[in-house]
Amino acid sequence: MTGVRAWRLALGVAGVAAVLFGLRGLLTGGPATDWPVTATWLLAGVLVHDLVVVPVVAGVGWLLARWLPEGVRPVVRGGLVVAATVTVVALPVLNAPGDPRNPSLMPLDYPRNLAVVLGVVGAVTVVLAVHRRWRAGRAAGPRAGAG
Amino acid sequence: MRLRLDRPLPAPPDALRRGPLREDAFSSPVHDPTVTARLGRWLGIAFATCFVTGLISHYIQQPPSWLTVPSRPVWGYRVNQGVHVATGLACVPLLLAKLWSVAPQLWVWPPVRSVLHAIERLSILVLVASAVFELVSGLLNVVQWYPWPFFFPRTHYYVAWVAIGSIVLHVAVKAPAIATALASRPSPERRTFLFGVAAAVATVTVVTVGQTLRPLSSLALLAPRRPEVGPQGLPVNRTAAAARIDPVGPDYRLTVAGPRPYELSLAELRALPQHDAELPIACVEGWSATGRWRGVRLRDLLEQAGAPAGSRVRVSSLERDGLYRESVVDAAHSADGLTLLALELNGAALTPDHGSPVRLIAPNRPGVLQTKWVVRVEVL
Numbered sequence: 001m002t003g004v005r006a007w008r009l010a011l012g013v014a015g016v017a018a019v020l021f022g023l024r025g026l027l028t029g030g031p032a033t034d035w036p037v038t039a040t041w042l043l044a045g046v047l048v049h050d051l052v053v054v055p056v057v058a059g060v061g062w063l064l065a066r067w068l069p070e071g072v073r074p075v076v077r078g079g080l081v082v083a084a085t086v087t088v089v090a091l092p093v094l095n096a097p098g099d100p101r102n103p104s105l106m107p108l109d110y111p112r113n114l115a116v117v118l119g120v121v122g123a124v125t126v127v128l129a130v131h132r133r134w135r136a137g138r139a140a141g142p143r144a145g146a147g
Numbered sequence: 148m149r150l151r152l153d154r155p156l157p158a159p160p161d162a163l164r165r166g167p168l169r170e171d172a173f174s175s176p177v178h179d180p181t182v183t184a185r186l187g188r189w190l191g192i193a194f195a196t197c198f199v200t201g202l203i204s205h206y207i208q209q210p211p212s213w214l215t216v217p218s219r220p221v222w223g224y225r226v227n228q229g230v231h232v233a234t235g236l237a238c239v240p241l242l243l244a245k246l247w248s249v250a251p252q253l254w255v256w257p258p259v260r261s262v263l264h265a266i267e268r269l270s271i272l273v274l275v276a277s278a279v280f281e282l283v284s285g286l287l288n289v290v291q292w293y294p295w296p297f298f299f300p301r302t303h304y305y306v307a308w309v310a311i312g313s314i315v316l317h318v319a320v321k322a323p324a325i326a327t328a329l330a331s332r333p334s335p336e337r338r339t340f341l342f343g344v345a346a347a348v349a350t351v352t353v354v355t356v357g358q359t360l361r362p363l364s365s366l367a368l369l370a371p372r373r374p375e376v377g378p379q380g381l382p383v384n385r386t387a388a389a390a391r392i393d394p395v396g397p398d399y400r401l402t403v404a405g406p407r408p409y410e411l412s413l414a415e416l417r418a419l420p421q422h423d424a425e426l427p428i429a430c431v432e433g434w435s436a437t438g439r440w441r442g443v444r445l446r447d448l449l450e451q452a453g454a455p456a457g458s459r460v461r462v463s464s465l466e467r468d469g470l471y472r473e474s475v476v477d478a479a480h481s482a483d484g485l486t487l488l489a490l491e492l493n494g495a496a497l498t499p500d501h502g503s504p505v506r507l508i509a510p511n512r513p514g515v516l517q518t519k520w521v522v523r524v525e526v527l
Binding site: 008029061062073077078082093097101106 | 173175177236239240243244246247250253272273275276277279280283284286287289290291292295296297298301302304305306307308309310311312313314315316317318319320322335336339340342343344346347350351354355368369370371372373376377378381382383386388389500
């Protein structure tokens with residue numbers, strides 16, 4: 001067995017051991033880890049990702065490929081990555097019940113703040129996309145004239 | 148006879164290959180190993196950071212007998228937990244982008260090539276489920292939203308072992324593919340995608356990290372806390388109302404139980420030598436804020452009770468129930484001159500939400516162990 005193979009095998013064994021330690025803790029934790037509920041949440045996360053997130057991203061990607069000129073597609077894709085993930089991170093502060101007795105918990109106007117952040121992300125994306133088109137146009141321009 | 152786990156299994160009939168299972172049902176330029184390997188490298192580093200800081204926090208809160216937690220640096224727990232939560236938030240764009248870069252694997256044909264392939268897909272299921280669980284449960288915990296019956300810290304802790312274990316296993320399985328993919332440079336379009344993910348990480352960080360990094364506080368547009376917002380200019384985790392604490396009357400006494408036990412009224416406590424300490428409240432939920440505290444040194448109280456320097460003590464609250472109604476102060480913290488039973492915060496007497504009449508405040512200690520509404524100090 002070569003050194004690299006031994007190293008990979010050791011890593012794999014360590015990984016499996018950690019997984020088993022975690023699973024044992026979940027299964028023997030009683031109500032503190034409530035394994036049927038935890039298992040449901042674990043599976044629900046995968047299902048939401050595979051059945052909601054992936055189709056939505058694929059749909060947006062399809063529209064992107066259909067409607068946008070090829071040159072600006074990468075920039076718009078990047079802008080959408082930023083906007084989408086910031087929105088996901090904001091979901092808890094937008095939806096959590098909070099505690100009326102504790103005004104220091106989630107003290108801000110989050111819908112407004114998210115709109116501000118998305119506005120900035122959108123503006124930066126448009127500027128970068130226009131800049132790309134302009135640069136591409138300038139690069140193509142003289143060549144067309146010379147022909 | 149050797150068991151051949153990689154022997155091909157019979158493929159399902161092609162008639163089943165419909166919808167997203169069609170060949171090239173959806174292609175994207177970012178579905179590429181050069182992208183996956185780079186995102187995987189960042190994500191691996193981020194998850195490892197989360198795991199280590201999470202483990203440190205776990206052991207500080209529940210120290211095993213072999214571990215003595217130092218009381219310095221003063222900002223230790225603050226940085227640890229700030230990094231833990233900030234890195235966890237940064238994982239959201241990284242994980243989503245990483246999973247998208249390998250999305251075609253979801254509808255790969257045939258779904259199962261061999262027993263070995265089935266085991267690998269099962270291990271990926273465990274990896275994705277545990278990674279998503281850690282991020283979702285962490286995101287909900289920082290806004291104190293618990294739509295589940297289990298105890299968050301313990302479940303988050305054990306699922307973390309499952310997540311880090313399946314990541315380590317995944318790296319071991321994929322090592323050759325990772326090495327190949329990292330050796331070749333992504334195309335310009337793919338580099339733009341990676342740049343977009345980096346911009347997403349930067350944006351998520353900038354709009355949240357001000358909850359612990361005071362200079363960036365005004366940019367923390369989406370953080371659940373602001374370090375300067377709260378009674379007396381400091382956030383509160385558990386309010387007096389939530390803890391069902393009534394204001395104390397003139398019959399309040401602080402009991403110090405040791406070799407020479409005694410009781411102190413509030414007036415007697417105020418008459419003792421007062422000391423100042425500038426210390427952060429650093430919450431497990433990732434926010435932190437510095438306060439100027441004033442009160443009696445714990446070690447002075449213990450000395451008066453005839454307890455040897457560096458005694459372990461239990462500090463109890465007026466709270467009748469609740470997980471954090473008492474906490475243990477170990478040797479390093481009880482001997483530290485910065486550990487106070489504080490009566491004042493930022494120049495005024497403590498308000499009920501900050502633990503009036505007296506609260507514990509010690510350096511390098513999680514906020515949940517800075518016991519409020521203290522009524523008893525007991526030498527162990």
